[in-house]
Amino acid sequence: MEKSASTSGKHDNLIRAEVVTTPEQLLHAYAIRAICFLEEHGVPARQTYDGNDYQATHIIVYAEDEPIGTARIRWFKDFAKMERTSFRKAWRDPRTxxxxxxxxxxxxxxxGYDRVITHAQPTYARLWRSLLxxxxxxxKDPLYFEGHDEPYLELIKELNPPKNAITADSDTAVLFRIEGQWDDRSEFEARRT
Structure with a gap:
């Protein structure tokens, strides 16, 4: 049974976000996007899923084992772009x-990125500004898409990379590890004494 938005804050310890690293997680992310973009907002499938899905890092959010939200990150030279963010209705609360x-x-x-950009319609842009x-x-001029009544506004957030940010100077083993699991030794790394 799905938790209601009013009770989800009481269950914060049940909510976790993960980098998508398996086909099952990616299917969960696509399912959330289908619910929110295709069904709720009537966005065409060709626009909801595009070639950028194959060059992006996907994030999946779970409440226990139930997928409740997703986002996509694309990487550019000196910034990251957060997009396709969507949550099932019952989990659209500020805490989640x-x-x-x-x-x-x-x-x-x-x-190692110190900036993230997103694009949002005015209602969501207010949320991104006030909450995040x-x-x-x-x-920057707003961007209009066919079939959308409101424009998309560009927003930016400055970040502070940590001391252990991944750089060309990072340990070689780190550069071989799975996305987001940089601190976890790979099962394939030889143990040398």
């Missing part, structure tokens, strides 16, 4: 959204 966003911000900054600390990007 913030917990997911903080996981994403930590992931982005661990990779984004600010409007000056001198």
């Amino acid at each position: 959204i913030k917990k997911c966003a903080e996981f994403i911000f930590d992931h982005i900054s661990r990779k 600390g984004f600010r409007p990007v000056p001198n």
Whole structure:
């Protein structure tokens, strides 16, 4: 049974965000996006799923073992772009959204990025600004998509990469490890004394 938004805050310890690393997790992310974009907002499938899905890092959010939210991160030279963020209706509360966003911000900054950009319609842009600390990007025109009544506004958030951010100077083994599991020794790493 799905938790209601009013009770989800009481169950914060049941909510976890993860980097997608398995086909099952990716199917869960796509299912959430289908519910939110295709069914709720009427976004065409060709726009909901695109070629960028194959070059992106996907995030999946679970309440216990039930998928409740997802986001996609794309990587550019000096910034990351957070997009396709969606949560099932019953889990659209500030605590859940913030917990997911903080996981994403930590992931982005661990990779050494100090900026994340997103695009949102005005209603959601207010949420991104007030809840997550984004600010409007000056001198950028809004973007309109066919079939959408409102424009998409560009927003930016500054991040502080940690001291252990992944860089060209990172330990070689770290560069071989699975995305987001950089501190976990791979089962394939030889143990040398």
